[in-house]
Amino acid sequence: MTVLPDAGATPPGPTVPTTPLRVAAGQAEPVPGDVAGNAGAAAELTRRAGAAGATLLVLPELFLPAYHPPTLAAGNTVDVAADPAGRVADPRLDRLRATVRETGVVTVVGAAVRHPDGRRTCSSLVVRRDGQVVVGYDKQHLWADERALFVPGDRGATLSLDGWRFGLGICYDGCFPEHGRAAAGDGAHGYLCPSGYLVGSEHRRDLYYPARALDNTMFVVFANAVGGADPWRFNGGAAVYDPQGRVLARGADTGVDLLVADLDPAVLTATRAAHRMLADRLPHQGGPRRVVPA
Template sequence: MTAPAHPLTVATVQAEPVPGDVAGNAATAARLVGQAGARVVVLPELFLPAYHPPTLAADPAGTDVAADEHGRVDDSRLDPLRRAARDGGTTVVVGAAVRHPDGRRTISSLVVDPAGGVRAAYDKQQLWSGERELFEPGRRGATLLVDDWRFGLGICYDGCFPEHGRAAADDGAHGYLCPSGYLAGSEHRRDVYYAARALDNTMYVVFANAVDGADPWRFNGGAAVYDPEGRPLVRGADTGTDVLVATLDPAALAATRAAHTMLADRLPDQGLPRTAITA
């Protein structure tokens, strides 16, 4: 796999959105994007409506954004975020609830490009617990291209499945972007899963997370960027808004992949056939 030619500055955000206030949360996201000053900024899962199932269930019309058949989103509530992306030359990945033309409702990552265009780029494939009552799973993976970097897109529970990150790596990803919503009490799993996805696949991982809020929907921050050996380059605290900036280094990526060759060494039928042994 070819490494990118140039470093890339990324930012991961932990912040607390207001349930149901898409316009206000888009304005908050725009402010945080401007603060980051990075080429790529990742914000939490469902940040635009907030990860608050009672509100998402009670007001789908007000909390969703509509995508057309090509995934394009044209919603004036997102105008501040469009301006922030244009002004900073930034690609923004932000969580949203998306209504598709066929009526499907998905947990999605919107990508706001540096020209201000918005599209629903990826729909969460692995739904967690009560999400299944409100949303339908996505149908395919997605890879985001920024300059000469390739990023697999995942959302929260997707990253708990090694196969999801590996599919991104198999598609040539140099990194994996994961907007998330981890609840207080899950700090151990939060910190293990995304470091593991980085090490499993010798790729950078950018993990964004919601933070604070009221029980039972209180989130635990810990936003981080992991290097290709799973070490945190930056990590947020368990409470409080933060914007954490890191530089992805293609030389470090290439060196890690040269030293740790799991992607090249993996067998096509790993672990098969199996033999049963009685002890």
């Protein structure tokens, strides 16, 4: 796992944070191709999150260019460029940078990223408190249509913030129990999942992310796009789940919203004491299998 420190990395292990953290999940409708305008919308949501007392905001998958495959396929003007250290200096993000510096709300926002070696990835950018923008994570599990647009990332990532550790995932990543488990194995207390779920996928949207929370007894912050035009119309439902998969905050299937919830380390400790899947899991799930004839 790559660790992205904000104010000092916390080592992995059984430790839990010492103080609660207020987080926000954004549910919003970006405009296809309008990176500057969508960054401005992200800035407004960051300001709202700060006014609500949040320290961390998660925005939907590919929020900056919008999750709109025809636009993404049309050219690279919707991409942001990363330098060899993973830093992004695109001036279209200046308003968002300034708002994060002003509010102190660390913001995770989806983008299409061009890397110096020519790779194009579906990524989460992390806007740090000092306004610096870095590529936090490149999506590892690409959905069918995305494979013509992006290359998969090759490693996981953990965001360290005020003593909390958050595994980073993007949409389809959260459909794989192993992805969330890898984050938990790295000491994650939570899992951040910016996503792009389409109308008609409500059942899966509402199943995967509370399952990842309970699987790994960790908080999950799920941000989703909303609105758009068929066949790229998104179904909202942004949410924050506690470590047993129970809803702490939830958005409707339509409409722009900001969901705010407090992550309590006492809840994390109590849940992991009562539900010991992380501590009791077998390293190889019982070793080699045998066939039992019926």
